[in-house]
Amino acid sequence: MCWAAVLLSFLLGQNPNEMDYLLRKIPDATFKTSDSSAMHISSWYSKKPVLLTLAYGRCPGVCNPYLLQIRDQISLLGSEKQFQVVVLSFDAEDQPKQLWRLAGFNENSPPPANWTFGVLEEDTRASLLTSLGLKTQMVGGLYEHNTVLALIGEDGSILQWIEGLPGTAQWDRLFKELTSEFVPVYSTLNNTVWTSCFQYDPASGTWRMSWGLLMILGPALITFFIIIILQSITRNDRTKNNSSILIQNQL
Amino acid sequence: MKTFDKKFTLLWLITILIVFLVAIAFGITMRMEQAEMVDVGPLNFYILMTSHGLLMAGVWFVAGMAGIQYILSRYFEVPRWGSVVAYACTLAGVVVLLISTFLTKFHAGWYFLYPLPFYAKGADSGPVLFLIAIAILGAGWLLWSLVLLVTILRKYTVTQALAWHHITGRPGPAVSPFILISFVSLIGVTACLLAAVVLVILYFIELARSGTMSNDPLLMKNLTFFFGHTLVNEMLYLGLAVLYELFPKMAGKPAYKTSWYVAISWNATLLIVLFAYFHHLYMDFAQPVAFQFIGQVMSWFAPLPAACVTIFSVLTTVYRSNMKWSLASLLYFFGVMFWAVGGVGAILDAVIANNLVLHNTQWVPAHFHTYNLLGNVFFSLAFASWFADEYGSEKMAPSMVKVIFSLLVIGGTGFVIAFYLGGALSVPRRVDMYSETVDEGISLAKMAVVFASLYLVGMIMYTVDFTKRCAGQLFS
């Protein structure tokens, strides 16, 4: 199930219900890390943007490849100091250090300073999960769950929301948001809207004008042709009353 | 004069006056809500706002068209069915529109900017009914516009109707300013109604393929404003065409001739109007930058030819004339002056640097209410007054002229000044309640209610007087 959902959202390259989450605020949940008893998520996002994701240590499925991929992508980006990656476990039985393994860290190669691993405290866990759209279900002692990666802004609102493994275009968008780069065009629900004014190429981040833009001229052009057509179908009328053409103002 | 043309024009005018009274009542209710004198709630506010905006735009558009139809029928044989079909479509469209807003709670604003209609919709049938209303109105009016264009083209070629021979000095039939301006405006009307048709089709495609297709918001916004902005501009020009025909006569002067500068300015207007709408998209970063420049330049030029020539003509007409000031000539003269005031307000807002401050403040309703309520409406009321003086049972009593004219001017100016002040104080448009940061908006709304009520009283008196003098004709 878990995999199927991830695969599906990957194939679609798209988050159909992104709008349900964007710009909503997450609750300021508390979590335990290996070297602090309890801290608030806000202690991070109030300082810099937070890339927030949820996982659990015993996961036999997606959590491990998922976090590995996130780590790979982030290392491509380079500008690590500008944001914090926060990985939180929704499984109360987890120990923070257990989570390291999921992203390929261990005692010998511990995570860098911009990675934080923690275990969510009981009281705020459920509300955080709901606010992020993370769904879990206990099956035979293990959790079935979807994966969500969210970019949290300094006021705790969700700036980007990606369910499943992010596609190239989504990473691109995320990084641009992180580095405050100007994004003139976002791909919407369906990249191939035939009326698009622009075609956006997510891989290269470039866009070019498309014929939707020409449709703007449509009404004026059609009018032009209509007038020409009307002129030719009224030709006979005009020759008929050519003689009476001098108009008398009847006032 | 054929009785049918007279009677049908009368029917149009009476219908327009009645719908206008209803739409003013909606407007005053909105202002009362903003003044915290009544409590209709946000949903009802937006329902009223959507209905008010569309009724007003629609009513004064058809008023302009009815004027053109009537004057044109004094020149040529004009097919009647265009006007009749348009009348039927207008009634049907208005009924469906009011059902969509009041019963199914559609409330996306008068120009229904994409994708708002899919959200501000009340019931699911809301946007469907609303789009059906727009389709009925658009189709009927488009047909009417084409019928009138054909009527002109039966007599003149395109270049003659555009008075090009008046510019080049080549021989050709005399083309009156009325014909020229009507022709230019009808072309613009056709183009913007076609944009509405394309827009409605795109909406229906998206509705039909629910969820699997979404339109390009930038294209939709361009089409929307091509339609909305252009329609509102052209309907003013329709009123002006009639003014060019009637005003000199009222001043006891010879009819206006199409001089070379009149011809050039209206040909320029034909083009400029089609591009000025870009100024509605200054905030859209995805719009190609070149369009933004075009929008800026065209907005500066838009009012120049038509407005300057008209103001000049009207002033020289009045100067040293033996004008007998009737309600019609008063409304024409002051309508042109208020149109100029509103035009200045519009250009100020269309300067990109100013737009950063004024965008979506009450400055916007301030300027468009000026040239509508005190400009375009005055033109059409002037036509109606002239019509009633000409064909009604008697002329309007001079005391009545004074009272009605004062109520309209005092009420109208007070009402728009409240909007201008609101705009200057950054009071946002399109909200039903003002927060403490802009609570000046509340007192301004109260002031507007008082003045708008004066205008309403003036209009009620006007309508009663008009009906009294003319209704008999309808059934004779």
Ligand code: HEM
């Ligand atoms: C005394 C008469 C009138 C009153 C009391 C009135 C009142 C109002 C009010 C209160 C608003 C909402 C302003 C806001 O955004 O805060 C409004 C909007 C509007 N009015 Fe009027 N108005 C009057 C006449 C007219 C006329 C003559 C026209 C056009 C020919 C017109 C067209 C519009 C339009 C297009 C809107 C914008 C609706 C929207 O934002 O979707 N109004 N009016």
Ligand SMILES: [Cu+2]
């Ligand atoms: Cu898992």
